[in-house]
Amino acid sequence: MLSLAPLTRRRGSGARPAVLTAALSALLAAALATPVAAQTSGDGWEMGDPRLVTPWTDDVSQTNALPEYPRPQLTRKEWRNLNGVWEFAGASAGEAPPFGETLAERILVPYPTESALSGIQRHEDHMWYRRTVEVPPDWRVGKANRLELHFGAVDYAAVVYVNGQEVARHKGGYGAFSADVTDALNPSGPQEIVVGVEDRTDATWQPVGKQRRVPDRGIFYEGASGIWQTVWMEPVPTGHVDSLDMVPDIDTSTLRLTVNTQGDVAGTRVEATVRDGRRIVSRTTGAPGQPIDLPVPGAKLWSPDSPFLYDLDVVLKSHHRPVDRVSSYFGMREIGTAEGADGRKRITLNGEVLFLMSTLDQGYWPDGIYTAPTDEALRFDLEQHKELGFNTVRKHIKTEPDRWYYHADRLGLLVWQDMPSMRTGGRPPEPAQRQFEAELHELVAEKKNWTSIIGWVPFNEGWGEWSREATGRIAEEIKEQDPSRLVNAHSGVNCCDSLGDSGKGDVIDWHAYPGPAEPMPDGARVSIDGEHGGYGLEVDGHMWFGEGHAYRMLPDQESLTAAYVDNQRQVLSAARRCAISGAIYTQITDVEHEVNGFFTYDRQVKKMDFGQVRAVNEAIIRNADGSGDDGPAPDPGTPGLAGVHAYKFNEGSGTTAKDAVGDADATLTGTEWTQGVHEGGLSFAGAGEADTGRGLVDTAGSYTVSAWARLDEAGGGFQTVVSQDTGQHSAFFLQYSGQDQRWAMSFVGLRALSPTKPEVGRWYHLTGVRDAQAGTLELFVDGQKVDTKSACTADGSAGDTVIGRGQYNGGEVDHLRGDVDDVRIFDRALSDQEVAELARAGE
Template identity: 35%
Template sequence: MVRTDLYTPYDVNDFPLNEYPRPQLRRDSYRSLNGLWHFEIRKEKFIPSEKREILVPFSPETNRSLIHEEIPQGYYLYYKKEVSLEEFANKEHILLHFLAVDQVCDVYINQKHAYTHEGGFFAFEIDIAPYIKDNVALIEVYVLDLTDDSFELTGKQRIKHGGIWYKGQSGIYQPVFLEAVHKDYIKNLTITPSSRLDGYHLKLETDTKDRITIETYFNGKCVHRIETLNHEVFIPLEAPKLWSPSEPNLYEVVIKTTTDEVKTYVGIRLFERKKDDQGLMRFYLNHEPYFLNGLLDQGYYSDTYLTNPSDQALIDDILLAKRMGFNFLRKHIKIEAYRWYYHCDRLGMLVMQDMPNSTERQDIIFFGILAILGIHPKDSRYKLFGRKHLEGRKNYLRDLNRTLNQLKNVTSIFTWVPFNEAWGQFDSKKAVEIIKRVDQTRLIDHASGWSDQGISDYYSRHIYFTPIWFRKSKAKKRIASLSEFGGYSLKINNHIYQEDVVFGYKVFKDKDALMKALEKLYLKKVASKIKKGLSVLVYTQLSDVFDEVNGLITFDRRVIKVDEEKINEINAHLYDVFMEATRKKT
């Protein structure tokens, strides 16, 4: 039986998620539009139906939305909100931001079509100033979500859900907000730490011809100030404080033009792949070998699905992982809220970022069997990999570029993962080339787990059912990564989505049995592989999700299934083993 009352402990009021939603580019002229909107579920796009209210930004399928209904396939969602804009009357541009709408939407302002957006994971903005009358905006949004019965990227959402596939959700599911700006405002920025670790590069997208002031602060003290007419500059920093998970130092940056002021931040850090003194390829952080020990993080919550119920929910997940001694999270098949990345940056949590992929195949186990046998088909075979339709391939490449652009300024992201377990994988060499053209500061795991094409930075394997082993020769060419393993399951009654369904890779009866198994897994089966070159671990997973009960914490975030202190001790031992394995020989 499916639980309909599985709530996280976080309070949700009538104006949810009202913290500034985009910390990487902040302005004072901000107004949240989260809260109650008029809502309808329509069989036909322009034919009205029952009038209701929904709590934005929660999808109508979720508990917190006030709707909590499955949307019939092919039906439209209709949102409406009237907004007074008197406070913005003296500004030339009024920007309406949607941070994610699933899947395809049309936006109307005062009954005029203003924008069409396709793709359910990405932010977009509309300058609505040309449509405004009498300082009032009537905002109407029509949404159609076909889930995986389309060529859009769906992540793990499926119409036929169960096991590793999750329930679909639709509509507005990330914050909506307004900001007003004068002409020649700063439209976008790119901020990149120098590979010499001596400052950062800043590129501004703006039409201003006036002087720009750039101020850099550390712990509230101005450490550099420059006035320039250039839109691309290098900002030197004297003996900068470097960023790492143990010392997440961030520099605050204030950028001023005649008509605009924005704030951002940057962490000075360097990610590299290079050999240690034993000739094994390792991940390096700020010129030092670094053991990557992480958790798979799906970013789902029992009462809000892909949306975080509160800002504190994001913080708590990150801090739980840190307390247990993990230093990175693999954000799995999802683009997360901007604030999640911000908290990773400021709290010190590295991020391995997946593309929110999709596939036309359902029998993905086929590729898993091939991988166990050491067979990796060429991913130019589009039909075999579930990518036979050109439209799906085009949408993927469109959204790959969107991902790189949307997350480019995140300090903590160290690796991009364009494909996972062959799901819709195609032309991965081309994907790697696209990523490298845009971003030369991060590493790439081109095919996590299966269907390795022998390129990019990692020799990446998923091992659940067979003994954990790596050829040392592989670690001499690429970083050896156990990019998924574990998945040990423990059912906690009254805290699971379906009482009669338990999905996981090995099931245990109680916490003691689970802890003993985890200790054996890490100390007996994994630790010995570090000396042979194993450098990356991704345990499945941080939290339960729907049928999956293999999380370290329950789906509703109310019960931690493991001994935090013991897990921390296990991880500390792994770091010691890695330090010994990579110690310079004298």
């Protein structure tokens, strides 16, 4: 039976959950204050009609749109929230700003225009927002203080005017920006704010993540245009604290703090106080703009099991007189890598191996699209990660408001932070490349203080990637910008539009569905499963489109839970045998047409038995401890170079090719006899095959496949020399890869490649070696090893071994155009010397 989620109330029907941690009292006090500036009249605003209603939809009104303090790591006592009802109008490119004009529609900020909560519920390429505010006289703006106007995020390009004067421009849908608007203010009375926004979504190369102008009923969703995070204003002194840089060092038990300032701070000093609740841990003074090491003696380390956070008070002083005062917090933790007990590189937290068990969290809502309806809703998804036994979240090609990371810090969740990708299809032009990099560095700069974030992910599955060399360079530049965290240069580097592994960064990341993926660490990088799972269940009345899809559909909660548990047991096997350091399950909730969540899209229904989910997840984290497991001892196989099956193609006539060693004669279809390397050979014209009638290779173990091959053409199509069917995809392919225009020994999503393109009409000796004990896949050309790939495990298969074609998605594909001679099958991994001897010896 499906379970209803715990929060199904409507507004006013029940109490809020209790606060789970005691730290950060100053921040909570600031959040409770929630001062809201007088706003545009709500007359004319109505919530749209959401397709699905979350437990928090009806909590949203024109007077309480996300009232919490929006910047928990830099709080001030005085501020005003500008969320609420604004005037709104669609616009045309180049249109003059509507200064002094009343706009026709009303929108609830900060919900995207496409969302039901906004009240607009449509996309506009160009749009205007307008409202007026009054500045409290006791803020003394224009005398002792300045006024700053802050935007959490506006998608995509924004220009801001105050009283008809331009005060800010910002490009990028995920970054925060601010403006000192003091000089644009009227002496008193209402102050007019007008915001112009352009968002063409995937009609351009701007970073968009999963947003699309037209959702595809697949893995791309509704757009989220305009203001989608909190807008607020605050008074600041003429010389004031602008931002903090915080880097914990658990080895020295210190926090390296840099207090960045704006305005005239000549002659000022910084006083920083670290507190554990009411107890003062240390008090240190230093210069603004310079690193200050704050002692944290006997530091309480932050971890998922104990997410302890220290409070931090920073005072900017001039001649011992306070000029500015801000509050913050931090956690003492260190993310790194080290060898496990098995000698293979693993991810560590605070010097100890920790397996990062994560979900894919896309941060979409049926009522608010990109913006959670309430702060309680924002926190809910993270709380459920803990309930389900996860210790990590992958924030998937989207960013979140600061309070999301604040909740992750307090709850004890590690975060992989993706960069929102550009659109798929093609390669971006140079200006788009530069803009993408600028927005990526902005993201890292803005989010580098969150304790929960432990890794940056610039690219996903090649979406928007333009060159492998650029991907490697970007990974190195992000590491230089933030050396305290891991850099996962390319999640799903084995998949889709990827241009291949740059070899850079700290992480090797593969995707596999249902998987899990099993990349192995190399000498410099750890490995993780970046996406797996995706098991789905349709729940009537709780689907965006009324029906949905997943990587594998199940009929009910019991079978869905069983599939998940079995899949996760394979994750543990991959952690012990293949040394993956983490795994990411797709996904925490359904999203639009995808129905592979633990929750329905509306967060109303639990789709699995959460007790079983938690138990298997905790078992993985507990037992994936770096001790390793080499698996069963390998079968030594049959000695010699004759092989266990061999096809010399010397018959010269008929429809059967004799197995010269075993008893698996091959049936020929659509082939012709021809001259081979030594005597006879077999010719294929793009439609033939030689089917041996059964599986000759134990593809779960070690084996070797060799053949002489000559191509008639070498273009963009794949051509397979030898493969073994599974009913779905070939278990292996000894082939010509048209995508790479190289010889290859391949698994689906993995290729060991020759360094050069083969010549048409020339005979090559090809050997593919699968060493299950070493976890490798190797390609030899003319007796020389040319490439080795990590391939920890492989599934067994029972389909026929076939010469001249492959199998993909159940179909017969990649037919050879060329000739083949002397195909041999071995039930063991040949050594380098044996392969060289085999290539020299011929028949």
